[in-house]
Amino acid sequence: MDANVKAGQNPEELFDVVDAQDRVVGQAPRREVHAKQLRHRAVHVLVFDEKGAVFLQKRAMGKDSCPGTWDSSCSGHLDAGEDYDAAAVRELREEIGLECAEKPERWLRLSASENTGMEFVWIYRMQSEGPFTLNEAEISEGAWFAPDEISEGIVENPDTYAGSFRYFWPRVRDELP
Numbered sequence: 001m002d003a004n005v006k007a008g009q010n011p012e013e014l015f016d017v018v019d020a021q022d023r024v025v026g027q028a029p030r031r032e033v034h035a036k037q038l039r040h041r042a043v044h045v046l047v048f049d050e051k052g053a054v055f056l057q058k059r060a061m062g063k064d065s066c067p068g069t070w071d072s073s074c075s076g077h078l079d080a081g082e083d084y085d086a087a088a089v090r091e092l093r094e095e096i097g098l099e100c101a102e103k104p105e106r107w108l109r110l111s112a113s114e115n116t117g118m119e120f121v122w123i124y125r126m127q128s129e130g131p132f133t134l135n136e137a138e139i140s141e142g143a144w145f146a147p148d149e150i151s152e153g154i155v156e157n158p159d160t161y162a163g164s165f166r167y168f169w170p171r172v173r174d175e176l177p
Contacts (some may be wrong), residue, residue, distance in 0.1 A: 010030065022112075037117075057073060058142065105125050107122075107123045121164070
């Protein structure tokens with residue numbers, strides 16, 4: 001079996017391809033979207049506990065990008081025809097086993113750029129104490145971190161964090177109490 005399919009990543013999975021204003025202009029398989037660096041869509045969700053710690057996941061080694069690095073509580077691409085909010089709820093369920101009665105709060109929007117892997121991204125936030133059920137095909141481990149600990153870790157050991165997470169963390173960190 002292909003390692004990407006085993007890690008929950010079907011290279012033939014269809015994504016919406018979007019223009020510079022995030023309007024759908026077509027569809028293409030995951031493999032082609034990434035190989036040609038076409039603009040597409042993704043979500044990241046940060047789950048905080050009542051004390052303000054954030055749950056991060058360590059990406060499984062079979063992931064096609066940034067394997068073995070710390071990343072958002074959950075993240076993923078939008079399926080073709082899916083909206084951002086539905087994708088955030090789906091990713092929470094698929095990656096960390098968290099069922100949501102309501103969508104998490106939209107927090108920050110990023111435009112597609114090289115820093116985001118050519119993804120338009122909505123970053124969401126929510127509060128939950130867990131427990132979580134980690135999808136082993138997607139995540140090798142998860143842990144709670146204080147925001148300052150993450151900021152220091154990104155400075156001291158940047159390669160241990162996924163690239164897009166390193167890019168947006170300072171922006172969301174500035175919004176924390």
